[in-house]
Amino acid sequence: MKNKGIIIALSVVVAIIILGAVYTAFAINNRDISEAAKKPNPEEIQKNPTVNEVWGKYYPEHWQSYLKGKESDQKTKYGGNLRESKLEHFPYLRTLYAGLGYSEEFWEPRGHPYALEDINSVPGSRKKTGGACLTCKSPEVPALIEKYGDDFYRKPFNEMVKNVKYPIGCSDCHDPQTNDLRITRPALIKAFERQGKDITKASRQELRSLVCAQCHVTYYFKEGSKETTFPWDEGLKADQTFQYFEKRNLTEWVQPLVQTGLNKARHPDYELFVGSTHHSAGVACADCHMPYTKQGDSKISSHWWVSPLLNIEASCTKCHTQGADxxxxxxYQIQDEFKAVLDLASETNLKAVRTIEAALKTPGADQASIKRAQDHYRKAFWYFDWVSTANSMGFHNPQEATRFLAESIQYANEAIQAADQAMLKKQ
Known part of the structure; x- marks a missing residue:
């Protein structure tokens, strides 16, 4: 009996050791969520929340992954981190964007660390709205919005940019005290409120997409105040956003070749992602673009915001077991197929512009038919621009993106037909 008691005692000790080892391993492998996310931030961060380097002192592994965003030679087949001109890759945009600053300069996006550098290099024709252009470029912006109110959006860009030093960083998404995810941009909060939703009720998994949706969305500058505004009141999709502008008779500029008012879509990545296969399965933006990786003895959420294709093992193979190749x-197959439809849509929209332009120059052309052509083109352009300016070459939601391209082609063809009729029905 004595030996049996010793054996039991030893078994208990061994079990405790094993459990302790398992717990230690779990704690190490999940340090990012078990320690860093729950431990109050150091006082230095709380006093200097907008200084990214201060956060880097206390979260060196996260900081090193953030700095990888400065590696500008990273590239996939349809994107990456290189500062390349979209106008050179897609020359038809010079015609489609005629009359807008984007026809003069339009660059592929680079990593977050380049945010201020790149916005400063944009020509003045793209920054006429003033401080609003800085809305998503620096963690110092929320304090400026609080200080100046609507004047922040209206004040000249060159005046407001003097108040910021740091590019997109830690406090844009993290509470300086608790490190919890948080929403810092009023536009997203107000868009939720107008839909009767309380963004403070969002779950942590939802926030892992919503912190991205503060900026990776389409927007416009509200008439009068110039406040950065998300046109979501009718819904998040391209057709619903089109109706938002139509109901309010809002246009951003008059396209001189077709002589009708148009609106410019701006990377509606979140809107396109919502309802996709991944979104419906509960996947968040961060699951693919900020995958958990090992850094030494720590498990961190990577802050190297790039295409998952540049980090397939961490981003994709945790769920998809077929292998990186x-x-x-x-x-690429999905993107190639989307690109083929995108090219067809661009050609058809370009033909619509040229046909309407010809009708406008034709003496005695039927004005009612021209008006009908312009109305069709306004919708064709919006649907095309919606999916072409979204990042991912359609991959965020290939079915929906292709559907809107198909509708763009349909409306562009109807615009061509109406413009042809205008020239045939001379008065």
């Missing part, structure tokens, strides 16, 4: 080929 297969997954890359599959993604």
């Amino acid at each position: 297969y997954l890359q080929k599959r993604v």
Whole structure:
């Protein structure tokens, strides 16, 4: 009996050691969510929340992954981190964007660390709205919005940019005291409120997409105040957003070749993602673009915001087990197929512009038919621009993106037909 008691005692000790080892391993492998996310931030961060380097002192692994965003040679087939001109890749945009600053300069996006550098290099024709252009470029912006109110959006860009030093960073998404995810941009909060939703009720998984949705969305500058505004009141999709502008008779500029008012879409990544296969399965933006990775003995959420194709093993293979080579080929197949439809849509929209332009120059052309052509083109352009300016070459939601391209082609063809009729029905 004595030996049996010793054996039991030893078994208990061994079990405790094993459990302790398992717990230690779990704690190490999940340090990002078990320690860093719950421990109050150091006082230095709380006093200097907008200084990204201060956060980097206390979260060096996260900081090193953030700095990888400065590696500008990273590239996939349809994007990456290189400062390349979209106008050179897609020359038809010079015609479609005629009359807008985007026809003069339009660059592929780079990593978050370049946010201020790149916005400063944008020509003045793209920054006429003033401080509003800085809305998503620096963690110092929320304090400026609080200080100046609507004047922040209206004040000259060159005046407001003097108040910011740091590019997109830690406090844009994290509470300086608790490190919890948080929403810092009023536009997203107000868009939720207008839909009768309380963004403070969002779950942590929802926030792992919503912190991205503060900026990776389409927007416009509200008439009068110039406040950065998300046109979501009718819904998040391209057709619903089109109705938002139509109901309010809002246009951003008059396209001189077709002589009708148009609106410019701006990277509606979140809107396109909502309802996609990944979104419906509960996947968040961060699951793919900020995957958990090992850094030394720590498990961190990578802050190297790039295409998952540049980090397939961490971003994709945790759920998809077919292997990196297969997954890359599959993604490129989806993107290649979307690109083929995108090219057809661009050609059809370009033809619509030229046909309407010809009708406008035709003496005695039927004005009612021209008006009908312009109305069709306004919708064709919006649907095309919606999906072409979204990042991912359609991959965020290939079915929906392709559907809107198909509708763009349909409306562009109807615009061509109406413009042709205008020239045939001379008065």
